[in-house]
Amino acid sequence: MTPFKLTDELLEEIRQLIAEKKNAGLQAMMKEFHYADIAEIADELEVEEATYLIKLLDSEKTSDILAEMHEDIREAVLKNLTAKEIAGELSELDTDDAADIINELPKELVQEVISEIEDRDHAKDIVDLLRYEEDSAGGLMAKELVKVNENWTVTTCIKEMRAQAENVTRVHSIYVVDDEGKLKGRLSLKDLLTTSSKTHIKDVYIPKVDSVNVNEKGEEVAKIMSKYDLEAIPVVDEIGRLVGRITIDDIVDVIREEADKDYQMAAGISQDVEVSDSIWILTRARLPWLILGLLGGLGAAAIMGTFEDMISKHAVLFFFTPLIAAMAGNVGVQSSAIVVQGLANDDLKGSVRNHLIKEMLLALLNGFILAILLLLFTWIWKGAFATALAISLSLIVVIVVAGFIGTFIPLFLNKRNIDPAIATGPFITTSNDIFGILIYFWIAKMILGI
Amino acid sequence: MTPFKLTDELLEEIRQLIAEKKNAGLQAMMKEFHYADIAEIADELEVEEATYLIKLLDSEKTSDILAEMHEDIREAVLKNLTAKEIAGELSELDTDDAADIINELPKELVQEVISEIEDRDHAKDIVDLLRYEEDSAGGLMAKELVKVNENWTVTTCIKEMRAQAENVTRVHSIYVVDDEGKLKGRLSLKDLLTTSSKTHIKDVYIPKVDSVNVNEKGEEVAKIMSKYDLEAIPVVDEIGRLVGRITIDDIVDVIREEADKDYQMAAGISQDVEVSDSIWILTRARLPWLILGLLGGLGAAAIMGTFEDMISKHAVLFFFTPLIAAMAGNVGVQSSAIVVQGLANDDLKGSVRNHLIKEMLLALLNGFILAILLLLFTWIWKGAFATALAISLSLIVVIVVAGFIGTFIPLFLNKRNIDPAIATGPFITTSNDIFGILIYFWIAKMILGI
Structure with a gap:
């Protein structure tokens, strides 16, 4: 894989295509790029150009582009979209990314955007996430996860999981809950691949599972996940019910931010600032x-x-x-x-x-x-x-x-x-x-x- | 989950048990702890005490403990083990961790230890890894991965995967290769769960897959993986053959080390040093x-x-x-x-x-x-x-x-x-x-x- 490199020439070419409204050419070009690369491009465009690009592409792709873009540019682009358009983008995103974007919207727009989200379960999940502190386990977690009831058989479990997996980008562990929704343990993919199909989940699950409380600090979650080499950790509420899941990619961001904060502090820069700030x-x-x-x-x-x-x-x-x-x-x-x-x-x-x-x-x-x-x-x-x-x-x-x-x-x-x-x-x-x-x-x- | 906290009292209790050679009590106590926690304990013990503990416990657990321990203490403990004992530990570890430990051994011991590893394929894989620079993709990757041939059916694929998965801690993606071993693409877990069993892999795999060259710098791999939110990335050799896989937990360490290095440089400390160094x-x-x-x-x-x-x-x-x-x-x-x-x-x-x-x-x-x-x-x-x-x-x-x-x-x-x-x-x-x-x-x- 040759890594993507945003050259001045490429940027100029894209600007030209946008200026001349060559939509087919733009779409064909963007189809070849990863959404993270398009986000990098959009960050370099003028707000109007970036908006044009976002409106042109399919919301399945643009939602991910928006999630990866620089906060300030995203905010500016979202100002040019209607509540319905924003809701369309959020529908495509995982709940944690959607909640992060909603947190940046002007207060008066939030309710309208949420009411425009068609999948009401998705909207409900996003609203649930809004009440947590940004830097807590609740603020980092997503609602998307795969969970099975301890009373199911492996066959039922696989059937249910197929449906659940449709909504989950990466499955990681399969969490096991009881009838009250309390986290009991986990089933690893390996268990699933190597167990006979009539076994009850109750008899094969691993009763030991690391989890964090929804109010735990992000920094602490990062320490736990990297100490125990976890790629995902379930989040439970005060009475032990499974409410979400944090994945390692979010933790990588937390680690980077923590390191950046300490570095800036040592250099005599308080507050988390970036080179692009005012x-x-x-x-x-x-x-x-x-x-x-x-x-x-x-x-x-x-x-x-x-x-x-x-x-x-x-x-x-x-x-x-x-x-x-x-x-x-x-x-x-x-x-x-x-x-x-x-x-x-x-x-x-x-x-x-x-x-x-x-x-x-x-x-x-x-x-x-x-x-x-x-x-x-x-x-x-x-x-x-x-x-x-x-x-x-x-x-x-x-x-x-x-x-x-x-x-x-x-x-x-x-x-x-x-x-x-x-x-x-x-x-x-x-x-x-x-x-x-x-x-x-x-x-x-x-x-x-x- | 209440996070593990190593108190002075606990440490004293463990020291006492070791001094009195209360093996049953020690084993029962350690059974309750995660290997990363035991590594934390071992780092605080005297070398003789740590060696006693390592020799007492089952090598399935001690191999992970050794991999997590502080480099200096591990080196000292390994000096007290025979080549055969070290080989036993390495047999239980993934190839990347095993190769890291071998790199720390005195040169004259390396060959003896390798010849004592019973699983010759595992030994061969470890030796393969020894020739890469520590900070390159080759130095970070492990040989453990799940790969399927594009000409197999989903059924064959699942059968083969069950066998392969036995050796792989976490499956992540399933890589697809051609008859020459060249990386063609990947099958996600989701694909596997939602595709009918008679389909040929060639017809369902995703032909686009991010990969890195075996000589790529670790820092660059970290950038690619965090930019594209990858939890694992396949590593290919000069002619595109799949040779290994890097997982995000190794990259988390690279990110931390990079941040630490820059921080120390800013504080006027060249070389990567730790507070415990001489x-x-x-x-x-x-x-x-x-x-x-x-x-x-x-x-x-x-x-x-x-x-x-x-x-x-x-x-x-x-x-x-x-x-x-x-x-x-x-x-x-x-x-x-x-x-x-x-x-x-x-x-x-x-x-x-x-x-x-x-x-x-x-x-x-x-x-x-x-x-x-x-x-x-x-x-x-x-x-x-x-x-x-x-x-x-x-x-x-x-x-x-x-x-x-x-x-x-x-x-x-x-x-x-x-x-x-x-x-x-x-x-x-x-x-x-x-x-x-x-x-x-x-x-x-x-x-x-x-």
């Missing part, structure tokens, strides 16, 4: 961390002000403040990143004390090597051995303290059930800048006198 | 970036040295250098992180020029707000309006330049096919420190004279 949204996500950095810088300036009397004799000390601040910041970020990642991946075992000791030793080793390099450079450059020594010795202490702060703060926040990811990036950099410079001048003053 | 490995991963930071700091000190004549009249300028460096660094990291993430997620559309303009505008807006805050603070604090103005105006320029560098460098590296992730974190921070301080003093000198 300048205003991007500013709101970045400015708070920059202001924090500004306050830190003012703090550092204030500290240096108190050591002003050293400036006449030891001006060179002041030249090294960005170096000290940078090293304190870098070491802090390194330590905190590895702790935050260890916590996120549940890799961080053992006692807090051991980790702190290990990070201290690591910082000491790094600090020692860096201090020797700095000593040699500064001595050769400035000739003043005492100053060079003072700067280098402070560097070691600064690095050890920075490593301690970078390790301790995320561990401490995690103990208090605060997301440790906030303690990465600018937060650590800023506090380490201040501590670093304070320690630096204090030690230098001790060594050099006034 | 101090020496952790130092090697961190020290190069710290040395880079040190050189940057020396550069900044050298620049400040050239402006030494300003120190007597405008000492306060020197107090603000950590602030300027911090702001330049933070803005640069924010800009580069969003670009690197956009590139990694294929979200970054449109021209490079547009992105640069957008980031410039964003930097200008942030810079303006921050400069006003800084101006007010400094004016009130120091009383010197001219100095405060000089510092604030330079801050705006520094921030805009930092935003430009942070956006441009990763885009540039990406164009040249160099991983843009290296341009995050310390790299950007360091170069922005130097540029920032140079620009800052230069502008301040222009405004303030001498």
Whole structure:
């Protein structure tokens, strides 16, 4: 398979076809593309062009295209469709994707769109999903699944499953419920293929099945599914009734989003933003961390002000403040990143004390090597051995303290059930800048006198 | 389902049982646990204790436990097992997991272990997998899959599949091949459940099937599978023969590892390290970036040295250098992180020029707000309006330049096919420190004279 690649030429060709309303040509071309590729194309078109394309193609395909498109572009395209047209698209989608799209619609349109969905069971299922938090198991699950009653035989089961499977894109496990709809266990495809047809389900099903509560957090569901290598997990309500199913493709998205969120947090970007968001949204996500950095810088300036009397004799000390601040910041970020990642991946075992000791030793080793390099450079450059020594010795202490702060703060926040990811990036950099410079001048003053 | 939680009490209890060799009690307890949970337990035990546990339990379960365990601990435990025992474990594992474990064994043991595997087909399949790069499609795939010949009928097909399915944990799609073993298409479970039994496969299979070449990069496979929402993808060799299959659970690991790698790179940690790695490995991963930071700091000190004549009249300028460096660094990291993430997620559309303009505008807006805050603070604090103005105006320029560098460098590296992730974190921070301080003093000198 040669992977699809959206070139500028292809895009131009499609634009041309749309401009000239060459419908047959467009339809023939799109027939060859996967819906995910057409979604990629639509994301690059103008809203009017994308709308034209969506209206032209069959709703069986366009529903999937819409589900894969960028949220903002989809919203704009949907504004150009009637409630009936939107309902037509939603009818083709699985309930979870349909519910996600409905959540983006203007409130006044929701009821009209739902009332236009012809399959009332499908509409009912979608409405059921609307009441869950987006980031909960309920918000991630779909209503489509294959379930069989424990009192059926394999023959009845296969017959019923054929009907149910018509509505389910991927079957995964077959869930077994009792007469009240409570989840009892599962039948694997393998069981189904290897069991004689007159057996009762009750006698062959696997009574152990992993499931999650409908209110479980998405992040937690992702951890459970990837720990136990599950490709689908049933979702049960408070009294154990089977209400839906989450599949691994939705979890892949959750994992990506979680990773992106932590990465952005470490880079000093709060809120989940994308490169395509507006300048205003991007500013709101970045400015708070920059202001924090500004306050830190003012703090550092204030500290240096108190050591002003050293400036006449030891001006060179002041030249090294960005170096000290940078090293304190870098070491802090390194330590905190590895702790935050260890916590996120549940890799961080053992006692807090051991980790702190290990990070201290690591910082000491790094600090020692860096201090020797700095000593040699500064001595050769400035000739003043005492100053060079003072700067280098402070560097070691600064690095050890920075490593301690970078390790301790995320561990401490995690103990208090605060997301440790906030303690990465600018937060650590800023506090380490201040501590670093304070320690630096204090030690230098001790060594050099006034 | 109440999620498994490894408490200190539970761990202590297990240790006690092992110390007292209470085998029956241990076996009964472990029977209740999922293998992934036992792997979590084993990771926390001493190597001797973990070995005792592995030797005690049935190899059907221990093979999965070993596959889930932490690499280092597994390696240590395997050292305590004979070649025959290791072969017994590998026999129970899917070929991909078995090949991964063999890759960790000391070279001199590999041949002996392989020769001890009783099922020669399984051994052959494992050996086949050993020749692929760990991070390629070949290195990720397993040989276990269900394939049917296009010339069979549905009845033959179901019969053959029952046999094949015995060896396959999850069936996913049923692949269709021709007499030469070339991949022709697939049969979905749905097709199988809804087609009459005398039909020939050739008449019902879906001739379109996504596949990847055995040499494709793991990262690329992850992109394809998540873009097209695939739960399994067949792998073909150079002439199109079906050689293996990659499932989504392996891809989830690839996605996590990619995200972790980018995150660590942004935090100034090269190489893929874990919190549990040795101090020496952790130092090697961190020290190069710290040395880079040190050189940057020396550069900044050298620049400040050239402006030494300003120190007597405008000492306060020197107090603000950590602030300027911090702001330049933070803005640069924010800009580069969003670009690197956009590139990694294929979200970054449109021209490079547009992105640069957008980031410039964003930097200008942030810079303006921050400069006003800084101006007010400094004016009130120091009383010197001219100095405060000089510092604030330079801050705006520094921030805009930092935003430009942070956006441009990763885009540039990406164009040249160099991983843009290296341009995050310390790299950007360091170069922005130097540029920032140079620009800052230069502008301040222009405004303030001498």
